Amino acid sequence: MSEPAYTVASDSETTGEEKTSSAFPEIAIGIDIGTAQCSVAVWNGSQVELLKNTRNQKMMRSYVNFKDDVPLGGVSNQLSHEHEMLSGAAIFNMKRLIGRADTDPVVHASKSLPFLVQTLDIGVRPFIGALVNNVWRSTTPEEVLAIYLLELRAMAEVALKRPIRNVVLTIPVSFNRFQVTRIERACAMAGLHVLRLMPEPTAVALLYAQQQQQTIHDNMGSGSEKIALIFNMGAGYCDVAVTATAGGVSQIKALAGSPIGGEDMLQNMMRHLLPDSEILFSNHGISEIKSMGLLRVATQDAIHKLTSQTSVQIDVDLGNGSKICKVVDQEEFQEVNKKVFEKCESLIIQCLRDAKGEPEDVTDIIAVGGCSYIPKIRNLLMSICKKQELYKGMNPLEAAVCGAALEGAVASGVNDPFGNLDLLTIQVTPLAIGIQAVGNNFVPIIPRNTTMPARKELVFTTVHDNQTGALIVVYEGEEKKVEGNHLLGYFKIIGIPPAPRGVPEINVCMDIDASNVLRVLAGVVLPGSQHHGIPVMEVRMPTVDDGHGWCAEALHRTYGSSLDLDTVQKKI
Template sequence: MAGRGSSLVRTQWRNLVSCNARRGLSTGAASDGAAGQVIGIDLGTTNSCVAVMQGKSARVIENAEGQRTTPSVVAFAPDGEMLVGAPAKRQAITNSENTLFAIKRLIGHRFTDPETQKDVKTMPFKIVPADNGDAWVEANGQKYSPSQIGAFVLSKMKKTAEDFLGQNVTNAVVTVPAYFNDAQRQATKDAGQIAGLNVMRIINEPTAAALAYGMDEADGKVIAVYDLGGGTFDVSILEISGGVFEVKSTNGDTHLGGEDFDQRLLEFLITEFKRDKSIDLSRDKLALQRLREAAERAKIELSSTPQTEINLPFISADQSGPVHLNMKLTRAKFQDLVGDLVHRTLGPMKSCLRDASIKVADVTEVLLVGGMTRMPAVQETVKEFFKKAPSKGVNPDEVVAMGAAIQGGVLRGDVKDILLLDVTPLSLGIETLGGVFTRLINRNTTIPTKKGQTFSTAADGQTQVGIKVLQGEREMAADNKILGQFDLIGIPPAPRGTPQIEVSFDIDANGIMHVSAKDKATGKEQSIRIQSSGGLSESDIQEMVRNAESYAEEDKKRREKVEHRNTLENLVYQAEKSLKDYRDKLNAEQIEKIEVAISEARDASKSETMSGEEMKEKITQLEQAVMIIGANMYKNPGNVDKEASASAQAGAQKGGAQDAEFMDAEDMSDKKKDESKN
């Protein structure tokens, strides 16, 4: 059997279906059938945000800590407890190996990818190869896929929305960087499924930002969206006209963002400290995490002040004792350290304008998205490139989630007269004879779309062909990202070039691709939804869903245990107070029973091993013991009455002071008149 792999030759081009026409897309929600609330989630590298439509506008929802954004951090405590968001970030210094952050940079990546290998060297946690070659992470000896960690963050956002809305939420629109490839988009959708969400739509972050910004804007605008976030950079050109948001082009770098700026400053601090103190902090995990957090704080502060001071007492020690880090850092020095990173954003901006066939002068508005756009050097670079000051009309941390919520409103049918036309960021094609990359869909093609091409065999008698699907912009297949491969078998033996094999690419509105190959002679067809040569299988996803559910159940048990502990502590306090106040009303046996119950309850409240059910049992026992006090008092009410009577008599013997307190106003007035006469 001949000709596996690069066994196809191109015979002709045929455009099967063009969905570029606006009539091919619906503004309504009929096809999606959304029921219930649809939330919008910006799953960010550094921070995440969730929003929902309220009336005609999107509202960002505060989390349990009262913040509008949530750190995209997941940590596993030594006892197995999982922490997400701010609680996870707070304990990172003492648990850096098991605190996972910036996982979005790994999503959809292979372990051997150059970007992954760079992260392996700089991240404090373990990045390991999965059985299928994907990049996974390890914490407490357990391996997790990036989709799984993303799912834990999405679950937190889901819970935030449910607490605010007072109802279960299952439907969501989730955003991704515009330059995410097919594997990364599919992995993001998998994360939503693991979190128990029906991801109705995956949309690009710059597009979502433009949607939030331009919902009430005038028509006829050409908007450039510059999105520099925690881990990725995107730039998109959009045209807004008649409620239609049409993406003209997009470009970017999925491994450029705030984490790189932090790392650059971190390396500078390590070098300077080593030069001054002859101590290498890069070998000290605790010190390294403190430095990492200090670098992030300094970066943020330098956006609003020309100089900051980094103080880290007891960062290390030598023979003379503790060693402290104290360093002044100017904005100018920081900008010098990261100047090349800012400069890297210029290339994608130029390519984006060129692909859109738009000149700088044609851009009417520039929108800044992502926390890194607060940096003055970034703002100045954008201003110089586009020859105009960027708009200040949106919150760069929240606008993406708001746009996702608006798209959710469109899918639900609440938001009318808005149509979103997005594009595929990279060219898609297959490998043909000689290892050539043959494009079927060019980058910046409006989606959804379906295109096809007819190929033939490369050898005589070939009865099967291998279809290798790739994504990228290089001319040779080996230089592009392989998305997947499959075989079409059962081709009748024939001279090379005779069989007619039609390969079709179908990209849905999420930017996720389906590929089919059909032998025209026999009608035999093979089709797949593209899953990366790595990626998660359906069984993997279902297993991770079960794991997520078990974590949710464990979290529920831990929360109940904390509540029971608080109840026990409060009951012990109340019981001790009641016993002290009414001890003389009880006999020795009753006192002993209450004291034993108090002691057992106190021990239970301090126990780390006792289950929630056992704590609940101690609560019941103490409540029943304390009831003895009340029952005993009601059983002998005469004792209380006699005491009250004796007290009243004692007061009367002191000169009738009590009687004067209860004299009414009329009596008091008559008394004053009598006194004045006398």
């Protein structure tokens, strides 16, 4: 696939120039692309308004149907029946697949979906295909997302009667920078310019900040600081954030996230109801796809019902002679998804610990996303924070998109005479960024939960005498060894003056600006030397455009440890 020439930096520059000439700034719209459903919202001059499609829906299913010549997304397409989405011709859950290699467990978990997800387990992107007239037609998650975004854009342009260009998108906390570039690519393909990518719970936090601000205005009270725990769990991802809010400023203290969600619960339940379901569905025959669709719909229904009733009767004929008749109650559901709930709990605890806050300090617990309706999740949140109730002032399904729309208005420079946009989110980095040094160890330079914009630097040195070059290999993640982290890019420092090992100082500086652009700078410093003839390297990351770590292996094969780096012991 030939990639369109596209850089965000030059685009944002032209946008800026346009703005100078125009009296009315273009207000960026907020888009929440969910694993299961999407929504679009915009600041209409006095408040946030959710846009509706031609069928008067605010929430649109996230899928693209390749059945006809022109692929149709969930915005304009009308499903005649739920099963149509599960016929194999429609691709959904693209948010779980985007930017992931075929060794990723999340990709493997997607193999039981009705469309084709083929993996070769070597670390390349998986093959994804939609079944059209008995042919698996290939596509990519980016393409699917771009088609979908194009429909959203068209819908918004009709609703707002103006061209749309700038968007604020919400993304899961656990997305790495490579996945972020995939989202940006999809947006570029749809002709959209990403103004900001907000982790979903921080969008919710911004909405919360606005609500608190309004309450203060109404009560004429003093704006004391409020700590909120935000838990967002949708179909694909689970995110947690702790935010301190005062005077319209939402200061994110900590973020935590993981790719677990309703989809995992659904698959666990399907496996529970039909133990050999994975083997049955893995070969993707027409009849298997049909019976899987039936099972999926029935299970999904049951899970939805279990949020309000204690037990549910599942009665489904899979069509191939097997029938499932079973009563499932709350406890059984919780037992089947024990691991999912345990993960949620550990994320919440980790996030509170990272925020250096006690559970008692939390003023409000905000639970949003589809899974926030599950009683077990609600109880979990209340018991961890020792609270009797959850925050009630938000629609769990609309909170993220409303926050994104607010950020869109703030970042577009819109002013509200009533102070409703007197808001600010102070973001933190969700994952640590560092370089490879001391063998294959990961040395973080910007740790997780560092306030953005951020700039940190660290001094490294050579490992060999008269070493004249060094490789800077940048990774993102939380693991101690580089293999466990995500490769972002690499470059070589040359012209290190010959000196005994440990003498030259190589300064590596990382800079993240408010729109989350990462730049890595590296330069050589020779102690005592007055020369500064060696230019500094400045590299915008990520530079790798495939999601695999092959390049790192190739680098290691070619250079061994000859270009390695060591950390410098801190002088007192």
